[in-house]
Amino acid sequence: MPEQRNRVTLIGPDGRAVSRRVFLKGTLLGAATAGTGALSACMPMTERGIPRNVPKLFALYQDRPNGWERCGRCRHFRAPHGCEIVEGRISPRGWCHYFEARA
Numbered sequence: 001m002p003e004q005r006n007r008v009t010l011i012g013p014d015g016r017a018v019s020r021r022v023f024l025k026g027t028l029l030g031a032a033t034a035g036t037g038a039l040s041a042c043m044p045m046t047e048r049g050i051p052r053n054v055p056k057l058f059a060l061y062q063d064r065p066n067g068w069e070r071c072g073r074c075r076h077f078r079a080p081h082g083c084e085i086v087e088g089r090i091s092p093r094g095w096c097h098y099f100e101a102r103a
């Protein structure tokens with residue numbers, strides 16, 4: 001007799017089954033987004049309403065560019081290795097999700 005497992009099938013908004021991987025990905029992304037929102041609600045802000053001293057992890061900072069987008073082209077970059085948003089040493093060739101192109 002084959003072993004029976006307790007299985008729960010998740011149904012998506014379109015009525016189709018949702019794989020465990022898709023469910024976990026969506027749940028983790030939602031939790032991360034909510035966490036980032038809650039974190040930014042208690043962070044110090046600049047006079048323009050921009051968060052300051054954001055940890056690299058929450059800014060999704062990386063030490064490499066994202067296509068043509070990089071810190072050296074961002075309006076928040078403060079040469080030689082600073083940022084008005086993200087805390088710590090920043091590479092001019094890095095990138096984070098707060099990127100805004102310099103005008």
Ligand code: SF4
Pocket residue numbers: 059061070071072074075076077078082083084085086090094095096097098099100
């Ligand atoms: S891309 Fe992010 S880390 Fe880099 S300067 Fe802009 S805001 Fe700062």
